[in-house]
Amino acid sequence: MEKLVFNILNRMYCLLTNFRQKPLTNPPWNSRHRRRNLLHDFEKSIFLHCLDQISERSQEREEEEEDEDLWSCLGPLEAFLGAGASRQLRVNKQAAVVAATRNGSWNLPAARSHSVETLHITLTSISPPQSELGPDRHLWIQGNGDFGDTFSSKVTWELLRNPAPIVPWSPVVWFKEHVPRNSFIAWLALLRRLPTRDRLRRWGMSVPETCVLCSSGIETHHHLFFECAFSSSIWSFFASRVFPSPPADLHSAASWIALHRAPSSPSANPLIKLIFQASIYLIWKEQNQRIFKAEFASGGTIRRSLDRFLRDRLLSFPTRNPLDPSMLEFYFTCIRPP
Ligand SMILES: [Zn+2]
Numbered sequence: 001m002e003k004l005v006f007n008i009l010n011r012m013y014c015l016l017t018n019f020r021q022k023p024l025t026n027p028p029w030n031s032r033h034r035r036r037n038l039l040h041d042f043e044k045s046i047f048l049h050c051l052d053q054i055s056e057r058s059q060e061r062e063e064e065e066e067d068e069d070l071w072s073c074l075g076p077l078e079a080f081l082g083a084g085a086s087r088q089l090r091v092n093k094q095a096a097v098v099a100a101t102r103n104g105s106w107n108l109p110a111a112r113s114h115s116v117e118t119l120h121i122t123l124t125s126i127s128p129p130q131s132e133l134g135p136d137r138h139l140w141i142q143g144n145g146d147f148g149d150t151f152s153s154k155v156t157w158e159l160l161r162n163p164a165p166i167v168p169w170s171p172v173v174w175f176k177e178h179v180p181r182n183s184f185i186a187w188l189a190l191l192r193r194l195p196t197r198d199r200l201r202r203w204g205m206s207v208p209e210t211c212v213l214c215s216s217g218i219e220t221h222h223h224l225f226f227e228c229a230f231s232s233s234i235w236s237f238f239a240s241r242v243f244p245s246p247p248a249d250l251h252s253a254a255s256w257i258a259l260h261r262a263p264s265s266p267s268a269n270p271l272i273k274l275i276f277q278a279s280i281y282l283i284w285k286e287q288n289q290r291i292f293k294a295e296f297a298s299g300g301t302i303r304r305s306l307d308r309f310l311r312d313r314l315l316s317f318p319t320r321n322p323l324d325p326s327m328l329e330f331y332f333t334c335i336r337p338p
Pocket of ligand 1: 211212213214215216217223224228229230
């Protein structure tokens, strides 16, 4: 994975096609580059290889290495055109890119194969090296495919990852007022990735299948959130006071929250999301406490914990308009402490 990221970063760090000058900066992820202060230019970039020949003298030996310099989107031309590339293009195998130009223009023989014709077409979009264009610059590929001077970790991540469609419950998990630990557990629950007993048994572990909270149902994600009578007594107690008829099912509840886009108060949406996430977090925490520490809390204790959490969290959001109630004031209009 580390090598993959390195290769992609290398490919994102591209040489702007000027002439014979040092880059403004060296690739920051590669200590070898920093140490050597490399020259990347069309006088050193080998036309057919897409490689730089780099020499380093040390006291003991002279070391010869190669670095990728993808000056053409076709990649190494020897690989693209085959073994006869040098003969077809009448370019020496070790010739630099600048050797394929004359008087500031590309200078190659007429195309006699489809591959060479493709190369000719590609070269029309690549400016040949010209000294009057100034020093070489290294640029980062930006999100829209253009090049820029700045590195963005966000753009890099977007280029590295394989994006999946945005799930409809995404805004229920990730929102401005969220608490990271609660969002994380809610996210895992909605993906059905928490190690519930039904999953542990599918993995071959010898554990009871009964829900540790109610001792009657089979412990699955949907049972825990919120078909279980114990869980439902926590979730429904708070949720029903913000919006009527909260569903007793995890994904239905997430959709139900997402559908309430125009509530009576702007505080209602973040409040119901906080209740949703904190309910999942505290229920999952209680399940763990019972299994691993043999400590049992009642539904009333969990509700008081949730009430305390919500008050502390909402206290940190002052009202934007002095005439509007704060989120904490809105909470007190909805919910009488358990
Ligand atoms: Zn249960």
